[in-house]
Amino acid sequence: MAGKIYKFLTLDGAKPRTFGVVVDLRSQVDPLSMPHLPDFAQIACDHPGAYAFGKIAILAGDGIHTFQATADGEVESAFCGNSTAAAIRAMQTEGPLKTSLYGTATEPYGLSARVAGDLVEQTWLFPAPAVQTRDWQGRKVITLRSVNDYAILFGNLPDGMSAQAAREELVGSSPATKLAVVAETGDQPLVEFYNSNGRHGSAPLTGLAAIALAARSLPWVQSCFPTGELKCNAASGERSVSLPVIGSSSQDQVSLEFGQVAVSLEPVLAKVPG
Numbered sequence: 001m002a003g004k005i006y007k008f009l010t011l012d013g014a015k016p017r018t019f020g021v022v023v024d025l026r027s028q029v030d031p032l033s034m035p036h037l038p039d040f041a042q043i044a045c046d047h048p049g050a051y052a053f054g055k056i057a058i059l060a061g062d063g064i065h066t067f068q069a070t071a072d073g074e075v076e077s078a079f080c081g082n083s084t085a086a087a088i089r090a091m092q093t094e095g096p097l098k099t100s101l102y103g104t105a106t107e108p109y110g111l112s113a114r115v116a117g118d119l120v121e122q123t124w125l126f127p128a129p130a131v132q133t134r135d136w137q138g139r140k141v142i143t144l145r146s147v148n149d150y151a152i153l154f155g156n157l158p159d160g161m162s163a164q165a166a167r168e169e170l171v172g173s174s175p176a177t178k179l180a181v182v183a184e185t186g187d188q189p190l191v192e193f194y195n196s197n198g199r200h201g202s203a204p205l206t207g208l209a210a211i212a213l214a215a216r217s218l219p220w221v222q223s224c225f226p227t228g229e230l231k232c233n234a235a236s237g238e239r240s241v242s243l244p245v246i247g248s249s250s251q252d253q254v255s256l257e258f259g260q261v262a263v264s265l266e267p268v269l270a271k272v273p274g
Contacts, residue, residue, distance in 0.1 A: 003028050003035075005268040007043070008057075008086035009050065010261050012202055015236065018082035019047035020055025020069075022090045022265070034058065034065070041069035043268070051201030051235060054175075055080050057087035063100030063108055064088070068175040070196050078176035079103035079148050081205025085120040085261035088113045104148055104176050118263055124256040128248075131217040141170060142214045142221070147256075149177045150210040154224075156183050163194040180207050182224065183233075189224055192233045201235035205244070209256050212243040216254075 004024040010017040021044045023035060037056060045054045054069040057080075064087045068078035084101060091097065094115055100108035101124060110125035129146035139155035151170035157163060167179035175196040182189045193200040193207040200207070211230065215222040229240045245257040 004090075005040075006086075006090055007266045007268055008055075008083070008089070009047070009264045009266075010082040010085060011264065012051065016047065016050040017052070017202060018055060018080070018204075019050035019053040020044045020057065020080075020083050020086065021268075022057045022059065022083070022086050024059040024090055026059055026061060034060070037067060037069070037075040038073040041071075041073045041075055044069045045071045045197075052082070052195070052197070052204060054197055055083035055086075057083040057090075059087050059090060063102060064111065065102040068196065070175050074175055074196075076175045077102070077104050079105075079206050081122070081209070081258050082261060084111070085113075085122060085258075086263050086265065088115060088120050088122060089118065089263040089265060091115075105146070119260045120263055121260050122258050124258075125253060126256070128252055128254045129213055131214055133218070136170065142218070143171060144210060144213060146213065147206040147209045149174070150180065150207070151178070152180045152182060152211060152214055154182045154189075157181060163192070163199065167194055178204070178207060178210070180211060182211075188231050190233050190238065191230050202239075203230070203232040203234070203241045205258055205261075208241065209244050209258075212246050212256075213254070215243070216246050 006022040008022050009019050021040045040056050044056050047053050056067040058065040066080050066083045067075050069075045096114050098112045101111040102108050113122040129144045132143045134141055137158050142152040144150055149171045171177040179194040181192045193204055228243050232239055232241050247255040
């Protein structure tokens with residue numbers, strides 16, 4: 001199977017942010033034919049120093065397909081802003097571009113981007129999500145499924161319950177399910193993010209997007225983040241992170257504008273195993 005493979009690493013300043021693999025299939029005879037994704041799971045998970053890992057992005061004839069892998073080889077479709085940025089960078093197109101983005105949704109999202117050297121800016125266009133609120137063990141929980149299946153828990157985790165157990169109970173055990181915990185810490189809430197590989201070492205772009213989308217629909221959530229920033233409990237310590245900009249392109253469509261992502265690419269193989 002013709003194609004190219006890259007390791008990618010996105011950077012948070014000088015620190016490793018997200019690690020994974022980009023597989024470029026655009027030059028193969030059938031650019032819509034997918035490789036055996038578990039073949040890439042081990043290499044995508046082999047960067048313990050990154051805040052997040054296990055990301056696989058496929059550059060195909062119809063756009064970009066993104067996946068989440070676990071260390072045991074399980075792979076499922078999942079949106080990821082960082083792996084999408086890496087795939088855009090691997091397209092080797094300076095300036096603006098447009099394509100389609102495939103993740104957990106039934107239909108592809110519109111994707112426009114701009115590349116300047118190693119820096120990638122991207123905007124996603126997709127249907128306005130349904131935001132659901134419910135009570136769970138005396139706490140408010142928001143679920144939405146536009147940027148992966150996200151549960152946003154307002155309040156500390158229940159005594160004796162791990163974040164992974166809460167994630168699985170609220171949104172399931174799939175690698176594509178995510179949890180954000182908005183802990184009670186005083187004037188400004190402190191947010192931690194979790195996925196199937198454990199706690200995220202910083203703030204994932206899709207997690208920030210989920211909170212921004214919830215704030216767009218629910219005034220009480222917006223009041224928790226009045227400045228458009230949140231405080232994140234990152235591996236390097238507490239830090240403030242800006243929420244992405246959300247706009248409306250039509251009555252039922254929203255646009256999600258992410259900030260710049262710095263991407264480093266390293267070629268691995270000249271051919272994709274098939």
